[in-house]
Amino acid sequence: MRREVIVEGSTYNAALERGLKALGTEPGKAKVEVIQEGKTMMGIVVKPYKLLLYVEEESQQAEESQGKRPPQSFALEYKEDGVYLTVFIPPSKFTKSDEETIMHHLRRKRIEGLKADAVAQAMYINPGRPVKIAEPQPELPVDEEVFVYISQDGMQATIMLLPPEGGRLLTYQDVVQALKDKGVVYGIDEDAIRQALNSRRYGQEVIVARGQPPQDGEDARLTYHFNPEKKSKPEIREDGTVNYHSLDNIENVAKGQVLVTLTPPTPGVDGKTVRGTTVPAKPGKPLALPAGKNVVVSDDGLKLLAAIDGKVEMIGGRVHVYSVHEVKNNVDNSTGNINFVGSVIIHGNVLSGFEVRAGGSIEVRGVVEGATLIAEGNVVLRKGLQGMKKGVIRAGGSVTARFIENGNVYAKGDVTAGVIMHSNVVSGQYVRLIGKRALIVGGRVHAVLGISASTIGSPMATATILEVGVSPEIRQEYEELKGELQRLEKEQQKVEQVLAVLSKMESSGRLPPDKLIIKQKALRVRNEYSVKIPTIKARLFELEEAFLRGAQGKVHVKKVVYPGVSITIGQSTLNIKDPIKYVTFLRDEGEIRFVTYEG
Structure with a gap:
């Protein structure tokens, strides 16, 4: 760090002494440059000496130096005339x-008849030269x-001390009073004041x-005692083949088992400013x-418990427990169509023309023919x-299959398969082809977020x-849900109005039987x-997020995409x-372009 001043004097030594004083340093420690040689004639100073003095310091040394004796940036002299x-700053x-x-110091000195133009001249026109200001x-x-x-x-709150010049020193009580005058009443550090x-x-x-x-x-937080993100994900072997027998997609729970624990929010602790606000x-x-289906809330309202033995699943942001229905053989004439509130496991095939509906998930260990599965x-x-x-096949979650051929698949979640051939597939998230072939050929495949295949x-x-x-299907779902939400909120408002009227009547006395029935019905509707x-x-929030992410979706092709593909x-x-190999397609500025494979 460099500190410098410009000074004048009738002689070289006079100017040097003034400069050393301004820098707060000793002879030999400052470098001197002569800006103007002095000149005298018959003992009269015609031209004063003008010197530039400067010192180079390490930043830490400079801080210590300034802490003990700040460099003099100006000087005020009371002379006979x-x-x-004198301002020493260039x-x-x-x-x-x-x-x-400088102006604050002049006000402190209470100088009478202060000439503003002379002060400006000393600061901006004649640095280093004494200028008469009064x-x-x-x-x-x-x-x-x-x-x-x-x-x-x-x-x-901070304080800054200004030095006395012939006057009295401040006391501890003076500083405390100054703080009070500014409204500082809280958090005062007495030791810091005394040290200052x-x-x-x-x-x-x-x-x-x-x-x-x-x-x-x-914030309140939920602790899940099961894996809420569990999905049907087949094991991919080292040789690239897919093991559809190892899915680990069922998590069984027992009646009374704790599924979720709620930690309530805390109110927080108010703060206070130095002014006591x-x-x-x-x-x-x-x-x-x-809380979803087949669960109960504990008496203290802090735990979610399974109400039955079954399979726990997270669907639509809620926890449900479903009992599992197993079909040991095929779904055929011996079973008829299946409509079950929980999850369904079918050990055989689902033959053409039959229908399986499940309030939970569906697992088929054989082949599904021209049948309908809705889960x-x-x-x-x-x-x-x-x-x-x-x-x-229609799923509120994901669909996983070894192959999909000549079929129609609709899933709100991912669709994962080894081969998709001549089919209509719609996914609310991703379509992922896995395994050795990882092939899509023929038909239509639609995904909100992206598609990947070999x-x-x-x-x-x-x-x-x-x-x-x-997709049009998802946009239709969004519009239908918006309409349903508006309808329910209007109905909810009516229910609250009815309950408010009944509550007012009840405060005046017991409700008659017919009004009591209305109240009970209104409470049931409110809970629903x-x-x-x-x-x-x-x-709706999930769909809105999908709308935003869909425009950023990509198509990843690990091996090759052939002509005839749109x-x-x-x-x-596009x-x-x-044929294009090892490529990723994306939308940029309204057009589809392709880059090196990113999948």
Whole structure:
């Protein structure tokens, strides 16, 4: 760090002495450059000496030096012919802060008849040269001063001492009173005040009071005692083949087992500024236990328990427990169609023309022919779907199959398969082809978030349509849910109005039997809506997120995509004319372009 001053003197030594004093250093420690040679004529100074003095210091040494004896940036002299001001800061380094410091000192000195133009001349025109700024007058003593500064957030108060000039020193009580005058009443550090008065490092801010910041409350949190992210995910062997027998997709629970624990939010602790103003803490955000089907809430409201033995699943943001229905053989004439509230496991095939419905998940360990499978949860086909152009699978979760051929598959979650051939597949998230072949050929495959495969299309230019983004089916679901939510919220408002009227009547006396029946019915509807409305809102939020992410979806091709394939992302479409290998397709500025494989 370099400190420098420009000074004038009638002789070289006079100018040098003034410069050393301004820098607060000793002879030999400052470097000197002569800016102007002095000149005398018959003992009269015609031209004064003008010198530039500077010292080079390490930053730490500079700080220590300034702490003990700050360099003199200006000097005030009371002479017989007037009061003179000399500014030692070169014009190129003179700042607004320097001007404020000098002007404050002049006000402290209470100089009468101060000439503003002369002060400006000393600061900006004649640095290093004494300039007369007032007529002769006695120098008045200046008491030691203290300034109090309060931070913008009110959490800190600092003081800065200014040195006396012939006046009295501040006492501890003076500083405390100055703090009180500024409204500082909390968090005062008495030791810091005494230390500041003992060290008296003028011009430096010292922290003497600290507020107490508010401690915001902790949000409520849910602890799951099962894996809520569990999905049907087949094992991929080292040789690239897929083991559809090892899915680990069922988590069984017993009646009374704790599924979720709720830790309530905390209110937080209010803070206080140095002025004693209370700063309110933000309370933690509450959460509700995600109660679904076949679960109960504990008496203290902090635990979610299984109401039956069965399989626990997280669907639509809520925890459900489903009992599992097993079919040991085929779904055929011996079983008829199946409609079950829980999950279904079928050890054989599902023959053409039959229907299986499940409130949970469906697992088929044989082949699904031209049948219909509808599940609120996941669908797992250990072998696959031979749909015969009429097979349909609908899942509220994901669909996993070894192959999908000549079928129709609709899933709100992922669709994962080894081969998809001549089928109509719609996924609310990703379509992923895995295993050695990982092939899509023929038909239409639509995914909201993205598609990945090794091979798409065929050397015979088989027409194959790939779409990424929001499907018409999903947009229709979104609009239907919005309408349903509006209807339920209006109904909920009516129920609350009815309950308010009945409550007012009840406060005046017992309700008649007919009004009591109405109240009980209204309470049941309120409880029903308290579950339905948050569920719909959660699904709408998921769909809105899907709309945003769909425009950023990609198609990943690990091996090759053939001519005859049409790729649509958002509103843009690209028809493949030539084989392209190891590529990722994405939408950029309204067009589809391809880059090196990113999958």
